[in-house]
Amino acid sequence: MGNETVFPRAVLFDRDDTLVVDVPYNGDPDLVRPVPGAGQVLQALRAAGVRCGVISNQSGIARGLISAEQVAAVNARVSELLGPFDTFQFCPHGPEDRCRCRKPAPGMVHRACEELGLEPWEVAVVGDIGADVAAAKAAGARGVLVPTAVTRPEEVRDADLVAGSLAEAMRLLGGIPAPADQGAGGRA
Numbered sequence: 122m123g124n125e126t127v128f129p130r131a132v133l134f135d136r137d138d139t140l141v142v143d144v145p146y147n148g149d150p151d152l153v154r155p156v157p158g159a160g161q162v163l164q165a166l167r168a169a170g171v172r173c174g175v176i177s178n179q180s181g182i183a184r185g186l187i188s189a190e191q192v193a194a195v196n197a198r199v200s201e202l203l204g205p206f207d208t209f210q211f212c213p214h215g216p217e218d219r220c221r222c223r224k225p226a227p228g229m230v231h232r233a234c235e236e237l238g239l240e241p242w243e244v245a246v247v248g249d250i251g252a253d254v255a256a257a258k259a260a261g262a263r264g265v266l267v268p269t270a271v272t273r274p275e276e277v278r279d280a281d282l283v284a285g286s287l288a289e290a291m292r293l294l295g296g297i298p299a300p301a302d303q304g305a306g307g308r309a
């Protein structure tokens with residue numbers, strides 16, 4: 122059985138427009154709203170013993186539009202509404218910084234894997250733009266694109282796996298395993 126048929130041991134989600142409704146350069150925790158279905162998918166993953174994380178580009182810091190403290194406050198609100206998360210990574214750099222962490226570079230995926238004690242092939246990345254799935258591919262992880270209104274047609278065309286929802290993304294990854302405490306008789 123190949124790696125592509127085994128459900129990942131961890132799923133790393135993009136934050137904005139994947140887990141929460143995108144508010145550009147959001148520095149206000151009161152504006153955080155989960156996308157429909159995010160809570161249920163995360164709950165099912167955790168019940169199955171799958172670790173969950175967030176990887177998010179936050180170039181508003183480099184652009185001077187928001188502070189690192191504001192991003193931390195928004196991330197804390199995301200965790201309050203949808204957590205807990207096993208890892209929460211963000212890149213504060215802008216595109217012109219050419220850092221190793223900003224998606225589509227694999228740095229945040231690698232950092233999350235290191236923190237989780239997993240190899241990239243044991244992890245999937247789910248996001249709404251091409252940079253999310255490109256970071257997965259560059260790291261050696263599986264990627265699933267869940268397009269939104271901002272996703273470009275070529276990003277959809279170039280993605281290996283495309284889902285209409287977070288729940289469908291989990292099905293494309295092989296289906297969320299039966300809850301870890303379910304014992305014999307559960308679906309494998």
